Amino acid sequence: MRGKFDLDSVYSRIDKDLKKHIATTKRLLMQPSSSQEHIGIEDCADLVSDMYRNAGCDEVEIVEIQGNPIVYGECKGESDKTLLIYFMYDTMPYNEPGWKHPPMGAKIVDMKLPVGKVKALVNRGSYNTKGPMAAFLNSVEACTKSVGRPPLNLMFVAEGEEELGSPNLPIYVKKDKKRLSKADACYFPDFEQDGDGTVNLYLGVKGVVYFELESSGKNWGRGPRDFAVHSANKAWVDSPVWRLVHALKTMTSDDGNNVLIDGFYDDVAPPSAEDEEVMKAAAKNFDAQSTKDSINVDKFMIPDDDKEALIRLYTTASTLNIDGIWAGWIEKGSKTILPHKATCKMDIRVVPNQKKDDMMPLVRKHLDRLGYKDLKMTEIDTGYDWCRSSIKEPVVQAVLRSLRAFSGEPNVWPSSGGSVPFYVFNRILGMPFALGGIGYGDLAHSPNEFMVIEGNKKLAGLAEVEKFQVHFMKEYAHAR
């Protein structure tokens, strides 16, 4: 059955097996794998290893590490080139209110989108990113079952802690460096179509740091020490909640958008000449309204008509965000208490040439300088550094050619605003990388997360995504 790689045979296999591929995708999605709550992790790792075998891997290993296991796999291909595929098999929690369909029910629903009707699969992780993962493994399986093997050697590294900040991935990568370094480049399959069908290609990702900040009477030596007291006492007792509010207010401008922490932006590098070129080109095609619709906002921070500035923000801004805050009585009604502590969760997005490990110390120094030494900072995840790939890298050029073949000229952006732990491959192993592809989904980290399973002229469904992946593998296999 092995022979010269033939795209058409693989494509027709995908068409023939589509029902089965949808079932496989649903199965992966319906297997819980919430790393925050440690639900279903081991079962999901087992399922992924089964999927590797089905895809044609001759080597599969569940690598036990300090933390959720890595699922490693190898699949021989036609060319000598080796591509490392990064997957994350974990998801965000799925128990927040607001789901219109069960978050783990993998229900396929009719959806009317601005560019027409599609069938969408609603499930936590469908977009971020067990959907693209299932699609990629389906596409490899189609290669194996039609022409005997994929166009190039594949090395799969699936981690189960991406939503925890991938604390153990760098340790694993350093330990397994010899084996992993055989790869020529690495790739992260992802749905990157906009609602209008155009594709975004991000040449990098931001880093991220996540921590809790707590103001407490116990640490402060003022305010209630161990529990909330009657709020009549506010007359003569200090409030740890007001303290947190006043500490927070020193960190940003009044609009919450400029960080006022000394040194916060010091290491931010100006965009490179290539970045500037890329952003200028991207601005031509950027549809502000459709982006706002997809992220559920009425207005950006700056006017819509300055498209280049918007892209510059999303691509290059280092941010300080409050992910959550809580203190005292947060149920119905009016419990009159003076709380003994107040806590918030914050994330910092890290851009070139900031270093993730510098950011918490900068916040600490700022708080200390202003007399907030008692505020406790606790790192929740180890965080990621940023990483970047040049548009000239063969792996990026291969993605570009395949995107052009499937969906026309993509919007190329210097970086995503989000974070994936690609610095471990790019900056620890020194490997070029690419991410993305066709496909459409939305509402990552929100209720009603979905992926398009049956598309239309503008938006790719599962079959097209899989064909794109095969095309890309072939393009990179022959890239010089």
Added chain:
Amino acid sequence: MRGKFDLDSVYSRIDKDLKKHIATTKRLLMQPSSSQEHIGIEDCADLVSDMYRNAGCDEVEIVEIQGNPIVYGECKGESDKTLLIYFMYDTMPYNEPGWKHPPMGAKIVDMKLPVGKVKALVNRGSYNTKGPMAAFLNSVEACTKSVGRPPLNLMFVAEGEEELGSPNLPIYVKKDKKRLSKADACYFPDFEQDGDGTVNLYLGVKGVVYFELESSGKNWGRGPRDFAVHSANKAWVDSPVWRLVHALKTMTSDDGNNVLIDGFYDDVAPPSAEDEEVMKAAAKNFDAQSTKDSINVDKFMIPDDDKEALIRLYTTASTLNIDGIWAGWIEKGSKTILPHKATCKMDIRVVPNQKKDDMMPLVRKHLDRLGYKDLKMTEIDTGYDWCRSSIKEPVVQAVLRSLRAFSGEPNVWPSSGGSVPFYVFNRILGMPFALGGIGYGDLAHSPNEFMVIEGNKKLAGLAEVEKFQVHFMKEYAHAR
């Protein structure tokens, strides 16, 4: 059996029936009556009406009003004087973490206090204020069963919405004005001993206003509209959480202790000559350390040695407190989201001559002036106004004489820092009032709330509290 009122007969009846009185007290406490959550309200009203009958009331009525019913009762006494007794039969919620004994288990435990061992009854409402209520009804029952009737006519008004801010009590009082106005004064039984045994007598209470303040993308027209989105979007999308933080920071000084809202303090009257006298005397006996111990703080806002200033704060300060705050992801771990809204609960304590109905408009005006028109304010309770009684009032003098008889010279304070809805009797019906008495408890609104049931030389147990109540009734019956 009816005859000249005789204290000793009543006292010995109390001693004989103590076990039964403890059982009655436990029964009232173990009957849930959380008005915030509307748990057990109707059953508790029924139980209270039974207790009125047992105490000797010849008229008992569960008055259905808009809200939780009023339990009304009348009991004929020896003298022509009529005393209206205000009770609250509702409590704060009891499901917060931190209880060492079941919050509704009425467990009697050995407790080592700075002034010696006692037996304490741990239960929500034991101190605030179903414990004192049970004690008072026990004392009336002891009068009825020993000498046939109490020393004066009693009129009981028990409401079930005090912890909701008594929204319907003023409406009820206005409606039932004719009957209620027959009373010469009103009284609220309460445990007011400090940990060292001295008694505090408050000549008034502060008013209170309680509201929620919400910042939302929907109202603002900026930030996520209907749900939280991926925090990568902070790069170009505004944050309703930062907005709440920056709005809040404008309301107080950096230490959270001075309110910076225009006009907030404008109507605060300087203490009267009587207030000044009373505070000066109170400062002589004020034990800062024991007060701090009892309210779980290491340091007051100001140094301990300025006792008069501390008393002035607790007694006369109008405060703006954050009772609770919440937004976004408040569970374990690191969900990276930009929340679509942030909410806090606040209370304002109102002092002479502020008016409760002025306070929310002042906050609104402040927010509007600074451009925070989109922040939504919702009154949670209707609030109370403050009220005050002169130390010269016969009902206050009667309490004073009884306190001296049972526990020595009390600390008299112009006002409590807390709030009870006495303005309805004092300022709507124009009735003089007194509150307090011997007895010790603590941790109102906190886990492990308790009352002393078997005291020692310094702290009154249930029997002494009941005898004190009988003594006070007799004193007031004969007051000129």
